[in-house]
Amino acid sequence: MQNNDQHPAPDADAVSAANSADVEALKARVAELEAEKIEQRESVLREKAELENQRRRLHRDLEQARRFANEKLLNELLPVFDGLEGGLAVETADVAAMRQGLGLTLKSLLKVGENHGLAQVDPLGQPLDPERHHAVSMVESPGAEAGTVVSVLQKGYVLNDRLLRPALVAVAKD
Known part of the structure; x- marks a missing residue:
């Protein structure tokens, strides 16, 4: 006598259909993952290119900043140059006028320096x-x-509280 408690044997066609469906689902998943991989690779390449472009722009901007960092200072010095050239062009034997012109030019030059953080160290009468x-x-x-x-x-001269050159001085003895 046969026991009916056992499960009947699965139909070979049903198993084949189930396996075929699993294979198709896996193929679809593989295709989906490959498309995602391609998309991520392209994204990484774009990001890499953007970083390289950014690096080039930064390098170019730094180079420009280095080349033209003193533009403002030199622009302010142009009137001083003009004053010196004008003073040299005058042919006079008047020493007082020459000294006055040199004094004004020095004052102008010191003003440009002050505008850029330069200060004179003139310690006359001060302790060493x-x-x-x-x-x-x-x-x-x-x-x-x-x-x-x-x-x-x-x-001497100080630039923004940093000593550029100390003042050369003579000091009183004991």
């Missing part, structure tokens, strides 16, 4: 500051306190 002054000699100076600057041989 080794951070900003370079003592080149010590001299007898009655009436001056020891260690005080009594003569400035060359003025």
Whole structure:
């Protein structure tokens, strides 16, 4: 006698149809994933190209900034150049007029420097500051306190609180 509790054997055609449907679904999924991969690859290539373009633009902009960084300063110096050339063109023996012209030109030049953060260090009468002054000699100076600057041989300069050149000074002896 046969036991009916067992499941009947699956139909070969049904199994084949199920396998065929699974294969088609897998093929569709593979095609979908390949399309997604191609899309992501193109996206990565576009991003890479954009980064390269950005790098080139930045390099070009930096180069332009370097080349023309002093444009404003030099534009402000042009009147000073003009003043010097005009002074040299005048043929006169009047030393006082020449000194006056040089004084005005120096004043103009110092103003341009100030506009760009440059300041003179003129320590006459001040105590020696080794951070900003370079003592080149010590001299007898009655009436001056020891260690005080009594003569400035060359003025110093500071750019935005950073010492460019110390002032060369003579200091009073003890």
